[in-house]
Amino acid sequence: MHIEKPTPNTGALVTGVDLNRMSDAEWQAIYQAWLDAGVICIRGQDLSIPQFLDHGRRFGQVFPHLVRKSRHAEFPELTVMGIGARKPDGSVNPSIYNRGRGWHTDGPWDPKGCKATQLYGLEVPSSGGDTLFANMTMAYTALPDALKERIDGLEADYVYGGASRKSNELLEPEDRDLPPVRHSLVRVHSETGRKSLYFNPTHLLRIVGLDEAEGEALISDLTAHQIAPDAEYQHDWQVGDVVTWDNRCMLHSAGAPYPIEQNRIHWRCTVASPDAMGRLMA
Ligand SMILES: O=C(O)CCC(=O)C(=O)O
Numbered sequence: 001m002h003i004e005k006p007t008p009n010t011g012a013l014v015t016g017v018d019l020n021r022m023s024d025a026e027w028q029a030i031y032q033a034w035l036d037a038g039v040i041c042i043r044g045q046d047l048s049i050p051q052f053l054d055h056g057r058r059f060g061q062v063f064p065h066l067v068r069k070s071r072h073a074e075f076p077e078l079t080v081m082g083i084g085a086r087k088p089d090g091s092v093n094p095s096i097y098n099r100g101r102g103w104h105t106d107g108p109w110d111p112k113g114c115k116a117t118q119l120y121g122l123e124v125p126s127s128g129g130d131t132l133f134a135n136m137t138m139a140y141t142a143l144p145d146a147l148k149e150r151i152d153g154l155e156a157d158y159v160y161g162g163a164s165r166k167s168n169e170l171l172e173p174e175d176r177d178l179p180p181v182r183h184s185l186v187r188v189h190s191e192t193g194r195k196s197l198y199f200n201p202t203h204l205l206r207i208v209g210l211d212e213a214e215g216e217a218l219i220s221d222l223t224a225h226q227i228a229p230d231a232e233y234q235h236d237w238q239v240g241d242v243v244t245w246d247n248r249c250m251l252h253s254a255g256a257p258y259p260i261e262q263n264r265i266h267w268r269c270t271v272a273s274p275d276a277m278g279r280l281m282a
C-alpha cells in the first residue's frame with residue numbers, strides 16, 4: 001500500500017490496497033492519514049453495494065440521507081448520485097446536475113450529526129466533474145484575530161438548503177420544514193483536538209443572537225475567509241475511487257460542470273457521529 005499527498009496540506013491518495021482484503025495495520029494507516037488530510041481517496045476499488053457500505057461502517061454508523069428520492073430501494077443507506085441529471089429531452093435537470101455545488105459541509109441540519117461522507121466513482125465524465133475540498137482547520141488558523149474574537153462563543157442554526165431553502169425541491173414535502181440544528185462556529189475536533197471554523201454558507205439559516213444586518217455582515221466576512229491560502233484540494237475522479245471526507249473540519253463543493261451528454265454517477269453514504277452532533281432546536 002502506498003499513501004501520497006497530492007497537495008502539502010489537504011487530501012491523501014492511496015494505491016495498492018484492496019478494501020475487501022485490507023489488513024488491520026493498513027486500515028489504521030488509512031484512518032490516520034484521513035484524520036491528518038481531511039479527505040482520502042482510495043483508488044482502483046471494485047465494490048458491491050454491501051462492501052461499499054461496510055467500508056463506510058469502518059468510520060461509524062451509516063444512515064439514510066434526508067433526500068428520499070435518491071435512496072437505493074433495497075439499501076436505503078445508499079444514495080445514488082447523478083441519475084436523472086439529463087431529462088428525457090436532453091436538457092439539464094438542475095437539482096440533480098448541480099447537487100452539491102457550492103461550498104458546504106454535509107448534514108449540519110441533521111440531528112444525527114455527520115462525521116463523514118463517502119463517494120464511490122462508478123461513471124466519470126471525460127472532462128469536468130471534479131470535487132473541491134477545503135481545509136477548515138487552516139481557515140480558522142488564518143482568520144484575523146479580530147474575527148476569531150468575534151466568533152468566539154457564537155453559534156449558528158442550520159436547515160437543509162439554508163435561509164433560501166434552495167435545493168428543497170429534492171425533499172419530500174413532509175421533510176421541508178424540519179427544526180434547525182445548532183452548532184458552534186468554532187469546533188474542536190474530538191479526535192485530533194484541532195480547532196476549525198465550522199461554517200457553511202449553503203445550509204446556514206442564521207447566526208444565533210445577531211440581528212439580520214449583523215448576521216449578514218458576519219456571514220459575508222466568514223465567506224471571504226473560508227478558503228485559506230493553500231488549503232484546497234481538487235479531486236479529479238477515476239472510476240473505482242472511494243473518497244471519504246471529514247465533515248467536522250472540511251468544506252467541499254461539487255465544483256466543476258461536466259458535459260451533460262455524459263454520465264457522472266456515484267454511490268454515496270453518510271456516517272453519523274455523536275460527537276459531530278448539533279443541538280436540535282424545536
Ligand atoms: O458530487 C460531488 O462532487 C459532491 C456531492 C456532495 O456534495 C455530496 O455528496 O455531499
Ligand SMILES: [Fe+2]
Nearest residue numbers: 100104105106
Ligand atoms: Fe456535500
